Amino acid sequence: MGKAVKVRILVMTDAQKAKQIRAKAAAKPDDFASLARQHSEDPATASAGGLIQPIRRSWGIRTSSKWRSRSSRTKFRSRPKSAANG
16 A cells, blocks of 8 residues: 555635744744644544544555556546536
8 A cells, every 4th residue: 555654734715814823834944743732723633643543554445356546537627527528
């Protein structure tokens, strides 16, 4: 499945306050957990210092006995499909 990466988040709805807290976190990255506990609006992640479930570099879906990347089954379009462009 790939290496797991530890991730911390801080959830805020006030953009101005978020910029201030981001500046504090950038200046002192080791204080992020404390900032998350004090300022995050998400109680679940705030109580864990912003820590969320590890994210794996390689994640996918299992098809029979093989793993396939989820992105390999995602289709992107640059414009809406219409009768004119098929």
